[in-house]
Amino acid sequence: ATSARSSLTIGLIPADGIGREVIPAAKEAILAVQSELPPVKFIDLLAGWDTFTRTGTALPSETVQILKDECDCALFGSVSSPSRKVAGYSSPIVALRKELDLYANIRPVVSVSADTTAPPAVDLIVVRENTECLYVKEETLTQTERGKEARATRLITERASTRIGKIAFELAKARPRKLLHIIHKSNVLSVTDGLFRESVRAVPAASDGQFDQVDIQEQLVDSAVYRLFREPEIFDVMVAPNLYGDIISDAAAALVGSLGVIPSINAGDDFVMGEPVHGSAPDIAGKGIANPIASIRSAALMLRHLGYTSPADKIDEAVNETLAPAQVLTADLGGKSSTSQVTAHVMGLLQKKY
Ligand code: ATP
Numbered sequence: 241a242t243s244a245r246s247s248l249t250i251g252l253i254p255a256d257g258i259g260r261e262v263i264p265a266a267k268e269a270i271l272a273v274q275s276e277l278p279p280v281k282f283i284d285l286l287a288g289w290d291t292f293t294r295t296g297t298a299l300p301s302e303t304v305q306i307l308k309d310e311c312d313c314a315l316f317g318s319v320s321s322p323s324r325k326v327a328g329y330s331s332p333i334v335a336l337r338k339e340l341d342l343y344a345n346i347r348p349v350v351s352v353s354a355d356t357t358a359p360p361a362v363d364l365i366v367v368r369e370n371t372e373c374l375y376v377k378e379e380t381l382t383q384t385e386r387g388k389e390a391r392a393t394r395l396i397t398e399r400a401s402t403r404i405g406k407i408a409f410e411l412a413k414a415r416p417r418k419l420l421h422i423i424h425k426s427n428v429l430s431v432t433d434g435l436f437r438e439s440v441r442a443v444p445a446a447s448d449g450q451f452d453q454v455d456i457q458e459q460l461v462d463s464a465v466y467r468l469f470r471e472p473e474i475f476d477v478m479v480a481p482n483l484y485g486d487i488i489s490d491a492a493a494a495l496v497g498s499l500g501v502i503p504s505i506n507a508g509d510d511f512v513m514g515e516p517v518h519g520s521a522p523d524i525a526g527k528g529i530a531n532p533i534a535s536i537r538s539a540a541l542m543l544r545h546l547g548y549t550s551p552a553d554k555i556d557e558a559v560n561e562t563l564a565p566a567q568v569l570t571a572d573l574g575g576k577s578s579t580s581q582v583t584a585h586v587m588g589l590l591q592k593k594y
Pocket residue numbers: 258318319320321499500501518519520521522523524529530531532534570572
């Protein structure tokens with residue numbers, strides 16, 4: 241699919257807080273590798289809390305339309321959410337995932353050691369289903385004679401489980417270890433988690449042998465979290481329904497230090513959106529000290545997903561060459577450098593690769 245693209249149009253949605261400080265770094269990284277890409281065009285787009293306070297909508301319809309009609313992919317920064325419920329406001333990122341049917345949330349978690357030639361102690365990818373499970377948000381509250389009773393619907397479909405399974409198998413196949421852990425709790429929730437597990441397991445049989453080399457393992461979610469903390473090196477690719485995936489991906493993030501270094505993509509069949517895992521970090525916003533690494537890595541991950549492996553590798557290498565010697569780091573990693581100093585350092589290393 242890669243070679244067929246005659247141009248690459250990228251929507252930039254910095255949104256709020258430190259998103260505005262770190263998305264420009266991701267843009268710079270893409271510009272630094274553009275000789276290996278088709279002609280790149282960026283389109284600046286609005287969304288977020290600030291947009292809501294100025295225009296009354298957190299996700300202008302123009303933003304959605306341009307993403308759908310003109311963009312191949314996008315980079316999203318972060319949104320501030322009001323601490324209390326505000327009439328008319330809802331999270332633009334949730335809406336975007338829905339509008340663009342970005343059903344997979346993919347989050348690699350990789351540790352960096354001082355010795356860049358040694359394999360990382362933690363090198364895993366969490367693949368989280370992004371559209372259903374308990375997050376369909378169908379909740380009811382009833383008053384009974386014995387007090388209040390709350391219920392929530394958990395939706396698991398064969399279709400959504402199969403398509404997330406397929407993405408997970410594809411990622412596992414492309415990695416050296418080719419290992420996939422299916423995370424579930426089907427010993428207790430045999431119907432819902434049972435369907436998830438079976439749908440994922442059925443993927444290879446329906447895929448003409450293309451996933452034959454992938455080693456399929458299973459892990460109950462509780463013991464998966466335990467093992468993640470005790471022996472994270474056993475995991476390669478983990479695939480999970482929405483709620484477990486949410487918890488596991490944050491738990492895995494804690495293994496490698498700062499939120500400021502963890503990238504993600506939201507992927508669908510026709511679109512991919514890079515997004516640093518961190519939020520808008522109001523405590524440090526506007527100070528020029530936010531770590532740009534999560535966003536730079538999100539740009540690489542997005543390019544990789546689109547099939548541009550070589551430029552993605554180069555960006556990741558430049559990031560690792562910055563992190564390993566630990567000379568130029570932002571405060572969240574114990575350093576003294578600013579966002580622009582770290583960005584300039586990564587770009588300098590990146591330029592040397594061309
Ligand atoms: P939000 O509601 O937007 O998620 P938050 O207060 O939860 O905001 P996060 O962005 O989730 O803030 O960050 C949690 C903590 O991690 C904050 O103290 C923040 O400063 C820090 N942090 C997050 N991202 C970065 C980054 N890129 N660089 C440095 N510190 C960061």
